[in-house]
Amino acid sequence: MSLLVTGTVAFDAIETPFGKTDKIIGGAATYVSLAASYFTGSVGLIAVVGDDFPQTYIDFLKSRGIDTSGLQVKEGEKSFFWSGRYFNDMNSRETLITELNVLADFDPIVPSGLDAPDYLMLGNLAPKVQSTLISRLSKRPKLIAMDTMNFWMDVAMDDLKETLKMVDVLTINDEEARQLSGEYSLIKASRKIREMGPKYLIIKKGEHGALLFYNDKVFFAPAMLLEDVFDPTGAGDTFAGGFIGWLAKTDDISFENMKRAIIYGSALASFCVEKFGTDNIVNIDENLLQERVAAFKELSYVEMLP
Amino acid sequence: MSLLVTGTVAFDAIETPFGKTDKIIGGAATYVSLAASYFTGSVGLIAVVGDDFPQTYIDFLKSRGIDTSGLQVKEGEKSFFWSGRYFNDMNSRETLITELNVLADFDPIVPSGLDAPDYLMLGNLAPKVQSTLISRLSKRPKLIAMDTMNFWMDVAMDDLKETLKMVDVLTINDEEARQLSGEYSLIKASRKIREMGPKYLIIKKGEHGALLFYNDKVFFAPAMLLEDVFDPTGAGDTFAGGFIGWLAKTDDISFENMKRAIIYGSALASFCVEKFGTDNIVNIDENLLQERVAAFKELSYVEMLP
Numbered sequence: 333m334s335l336l337v338t339g340t341v342a343f344d345a346i347e348t349p350f351g352k353t354d355k356i357i358g359g360a361a362t363y364v365s366l367a368a369s370y371f372t373g374s375v376g377l378i379a380v381v382g383d384d385f386p387q388t389y390i391d392f393l394k395s396r397g398i399d400t401s402g403l404q405v406k407e408g409e410k411s412f413f414w415s416g417r418y419f420n421d422m423n424s425r426e427t428l429i430t431e432l433n434v435l436a437d438f439d440p441i442v443p444s445g446l447d448a449p450d451y452l453m454l455g456n457l458a459p460k461v462q463s464t465l466i467s468r469l470s471k472r473p474k475l476i477a478m479d480t481m482n483f484w485m486d487v488a489m490d491d492l493k494e495t496l497k498m499v500d501v502l503t504i505n506d507e508e509a510r511q512l513s514g515e516y517s518l519i520k521a522s523r524k525i526r527e528m529g530p531k532y533l534i535i536k537k538g539e540h541g542a543l544l545f546y547n548d549k550v551f552f553a554p555a556m557l558l559e560d561v562f563d564p565t566g567a568g569d570t571f572a573g574g575f576i577g578w579l580a581k582t583d584d585i586s587f588e589n590m591k592r593a594i595i596y597g598s599a600l601a602s603f604c605v606e607k608f609g610t611d612n613i614v615n616i617d618e619n620l621l622q623e624r625v626a627a628f629k630e631l632s633y634v635e636m637l638p
Numbered sequence: 639m640s641l642l643v644t645g646t647v648a649f650d651a652i653e654t655p656f657g658k659t660d661k662i663i664g665g666a667a668t669y670v671s672l673a674a675s676y677f678t679g680s681v682g683l684i685a686v687v688g689d690d691f692p693q694t695y696i697d698f699l700k701s702r703g704i705d706t707s708g709l710q711v712k713e714g715e716k717s718f719f720w721s722g723r724y725f726n727d728m729n730s731r732e733t734l735i736t737e738l739n740v741l742a743d744f745d746p747i748v749p750s751g752l753d754a755p756d757y758l759m760l761g762n763l764a765p766k767v768q769s770t771l772i773s774r775l776s777k778r779p780k781l782i783a784m785d786t787m788n789f790w791m792d793v794a795m796d797d798l799k800e801t802l803k804m805v806d807v808l809t810i811n812d813e814e815a816r817q818l819s820g821e822y823s824l825i826k827a828s829r830k831i832r833e834m835g836p837k838y839l840i841i842k843k844g845e846h847g848a849l850l851f852y853n854d855k856v857f858f859a860p861a862m863l864l865e866d867v868f869d870p871t872g873a874g875d876t877f878a879g880g881f882i883g884w885l886a887k888t889d890d891i892s893f894e895n896m897k898r899a900i901i902y903g904s905a906l907a908s909f910c911v912e913k914f915g916t917d918n919i920v921n922i923d924e925n926l927l928q929e930r931v932a933a934f935k936e937l938s939y940v941e942m943l944p
Binding site for chain 1: 726727728822823824825826843845846847849856857858859860861863864865866867888894897898901931932935937938940941942943
């Protein structure tokens, strides 16, 4: 089934304890659409870049089956740029530079061929832009998933709450779930957040795995234990892309299939963090991916005695 | 099969965001032996208290099938006392009072009826006392498990490393695993720690679950999501008691059965934190326990498509 993705397409400059990069390709929608492209050949991208963004990378996205007709290229302007440094624990980071550039007045224009997706993934963006995109579709998608971050809770909480009413699935991390709900207990937090709109809540916990909440059900997905986490940038977006890509491929939004989607998303994210930026997710071997998925299933499998 | 347990039997005074207690019964060996008593009727206890320790509680332990002939009661002396305060996140705490009292010169004397256990659980104590107890057994148990904490890494690392050489299973938390190994990556930490002696390593991660490492295998056990964690005191000891109790009951130390043991330990620990001290583990209904175990298995169960 068709999937539409929005979010940033950008340059990042990253420092980790393992090294640093110059400007490399990044942005939520880049990671989401790349990850989803492993599962579905029908991915459309709504985003904006400046004329400094390399055509070779746009061509690469096309080669992965991603429809870039909704990627606006603004002549004479620069792409969004973010630079950050991760601390030793790799769980916390500081932002060094944020240059909004083309993102400052991003108007998500939807080409007519992309305006009726079955699945929609709203990658991290201003919540107002996310809701504008929804309003421009010709029909309500079967499932709308949304990612956001603490930044929007600080500066645009009202917009965020309006957009939350329009979506089915929210993905955030544990700190953000606590901030959004004002509850420390994640089970209480999940209840309050689901009263804000999304029926499904996914709480991403990095090296501790992920939680899926729906009605009175909870799924606790493990995280792969890796020798080293080289660069966490984009891991959450890759997770979201794998998740929504699997749902679009299978066209099954049952709780059981969402659990599988989380395993696929987690497997892709575990590749993402093993190298800088998108380096390790541009060309994942199908067998390696299936091996990683099998390892995930094995990780928490236990056969109890009758 | 028979199980021998050592560790502290003590008084605790606890403050949490939910309230505070006067002196209540606590201590690692109390939690371990109580938890193990749900699985095996053959639990022996080696510990020391002062004459301030209530005979009624010793009688209660006996009523749970725990052999207290190795519990020394020192006339004219006082029991070990610990007081602490948990912060809002319930993951960190500060120690307010530590009175060693009878623990200062604890000599772990093993009555002849208890000197040949099949399973041994060394609850948190000075590592020198833990190794002394091992040396006093008439035969090497089938499995020796050991719990310890960062305090002993700070003040008795050499003793700790000697004791580690004598045990099969070590249970510690993630911060302690990082401190003991000097490695941030838990997979690297687990390798270094297992080179120190224990073939099996269990890393306890509180609300994030637990990890079991053995050879090149890893098991990622989920944690139950609770409305509120009321008092974390004794959760790790209860986990260890459930773990070793299940192994002693089934007399099966395969990796598959250790995974089950971790689920049983986790289930008991999830009861422990729901009330102050030992209140919620002195009398767990068998049906409730089985329900909780089933919920644990369900929590991370996923059926992948072929």
